[in-house]
Amino acid sequence: MESKITSSFIPRDTITTRAARVGGGGSGLLDILVLVGIVLLVASLALGIGTFLYMQFLKSSTSSKIEQINRAKAAFEPTLIAELTRLDDRMKAGEDLLHKHIAPSTILHVLEDLTLETVSFSSLEFEATGPDTIVVSLAGLARSVNSIALQADLFGKHSAIASPIFSNITREESGVRFDVTATINPASIRYVNSVAVSQGQSPTELEDLRGAVPAQPQPQEPVAVPEDEEVPVFGGNGAQ
Amino acid sequence: MMKTLTAILTLAVAAGVFFVYTRPAYQSIQAVQSDIAQYDRALEKAKELAELKQTLLSRYNTFSASSLERLNRLLPDHVDNVRLVLDLDGIASRYGMAIQNVIISRTDEKTQQQATVIGALSAQASTYDSLTLQFSTEGTYEDFVRFLQDLEASVRIVDLVSLKLEAGQQPTRDEKGKLSVVATERYKYDVTIRTYWLK
Numbered sequence: 415m416e417s418k419i420t421s422s423f424i425p426r427d428t429i430t431t432r433a434a435r436v437g438g439g440g441s442g443l444l445d446i447l448v449l450v451g452i453v454l455l456v457a458s459l460a461l462g463i464g465t466f467l468y469m470q471f472l473k474s475s476t477s478s479k480i481e482q483i484n485r486a487k488a489a490f491e492p493t494l495i496a497e498l499t500r501l502d503d504r505m506k507a508g509e510d511l512l513h514k515h516i517a518p519s520t521i522l523h524v525l526e527d528l529t530l531e532t533v534s535f536s537s538l539e540f541e542a543t544g545p546d547t548i549v550v551s552l553a554g555l556a557r558s559v560n561s562i563a564l565q566a567d568l569f570g571k572h573s574a575i576a577s578p579i580f581s582n583i584t585r586e587e588s589g590v591r592f593d594v595t596a597t598i599n600p601a602s603i604r605y606v607n608s609v610a611v612s613q614g615q616s617p618t619e620l621e622d623l624r625g626a627v628p629a630q631p632q633p634q635e636p637v638a639v640p641e642d643e644e645v646p647v648f649g650g651n652g653a654q
Numbered sequence: 655m656m657k658t659l660t661a662i663l664t665l666a667v668a669a670g671v672f673f674v675y676t677r678p679a680y681q682s683i684q685a686v687q688s689d690i691a692q693y694d695r696a697l698e699k700a701k702e703l704a705e706l707k708q709t710l711l712s713r714y715n716t717f718s719a720s721s722l723e724r725l726n727r728l729l730p731d732h733v734d735n736v737r738l739v740l741d742l743d744g745i746a747s748r749y750g751m752a753i754q755n756v757i758i759s760r761t762d763e764k765t766q767q768q769a770t771v772i773g774a775l776s777a778q779a780s781t782y783d784s785l786t787l788q789f790s791t792e793g794t795y796e797d798f799v800r801f802l803q804d805l806e807a808s809v810r811i812v813d814l815v816s817l818k819l820e821a822g823q824q825p826t827r828d829e830k831g832k833l834s835v836v837a838t839e840r841y842k843y844d845v846t847i848r849t850y851w852l853k
Contacts, residue, residue, distance in 0.1 A: 441657070444658055455671075458667075461672070461676050465676050465679040468683060469679055469682065469686070472690065476690055479697065498710060498711075500852070504725055504728075507852060508729050511850055519802045523799075538817070538819040540814065542813070
């Protein structure tokens with residue numbers, strides 16, 4: 415008689431149970447993956463929608479700002495701005511030109527004041543090659559060499575005349591002919607300075623050209639007056 | 655199987671939405687934000703400029719029409735050399751002098767300025783241009799000095815570039831019938847002036 419009692423302690427359904435357990439764990443992981451996928455999808459969609467809406471807001475904001483800028487641009491009145499700019503250019507250029515503007519008659523007055531009665535000039539050349547380079551050349555006739563020396567001394571002492579050079583000194587019947595070349599101190603013939611002087615304002619670098627001519631020494635010896643009275647004289651009314 | 659497919663599909667769609675739309679859109683947003691910041695700055699500047707314009711306009715309105723007219727004559731928009739010659743002749747005629755042999759040239763200053771690179775650059779940067787005008791006239795020294803003073807005080811800026819002054823000469827016969835040349839009180843003047851206009 416066969417006994418119904420099994421001698422094995424190993425349960426018969428062990429393999430099935432383990433397989434079932436293994437099968438249950440895979441389903442859980444899949445569930446988690448599905449859950450994560452859904453969460454990510456929702457988040458991605460929400461982010462996408464948010465981005466889209468924010469983009470629309472920014473676009474409307476941009477168009478509004480462009481409209482404001484166009485309104486501001488129109489309010490500037492470009493023709494008025496062009497007119498004001500041109501006026502500004504004109505004022506700046508005018509100021510610059512007025513600052514450089516020279517009054518050459520000043521130097522003629524200086525020569526009138528400084529020229530001795532025993533000296534006359536027959537020609538004059540004035541060259542302003544630049545705002546700071548002004549050269550004057552004169553051809554003259556003096557009664558004697560001493561007169562030329564005295565004239566050179568007077569020119570040399572005046573602030574408007576720089577480095578006068580006397581040359582071509584030649585004795586003739588009518589007197590002593592000579593040439594003189596000098597550079598002019600540009601500040602002394604600036605129009606603005608001469609206006610300041612005439613209006614009684616304090617001149618910058620300018621001496622009072624007509625009034626403050628340095629004291630002129632008398633000739634050391636009596637000079638022979640040439641007989642020729644027809645020599646043209648411009649100036650010669652100042653220094654004795 | 656269904657769950658696997660769902661998981662893969664949701665992840666793929668989430669990644670697709672992010673990479674295909676959200677990320678490029680975010681980059682566009684950054685660019686637009688930068689544009690908006692620039693527009694804001696421009697609007698701020700425009701506001702400041704509007705205030706400045708208002709200030710300048712109120713100052714401009716204080717200028718009288720005659721002052722503006724004088725400023726325009728000081729530095730005209732065009733060279734208007736014919737008008738200048740007429741003005742010169744008008745001034746000279748006041749002192750019994752006549753303007754002769756008028757030569758107009760623009761080459762003098764150009765060649766001087768463009769001799770150096772710095773000169774050429776400064777000529778380009780300058781807002782005004784110039785022209786030289788050469789003429790001769792005759793008259794007494796006193797009249798010429800007065801003419802010169804009028805010229806230097808004229809509203810339109812005229813600068814003397816060169817002046818050559820020579821005594822006039824006249825042939826005469828003395829008592830013995832000998833021919834000689836004597837100087838007259840009238841001088842001959844060769845004058846070169848420079849005038850300017852706004853470019």
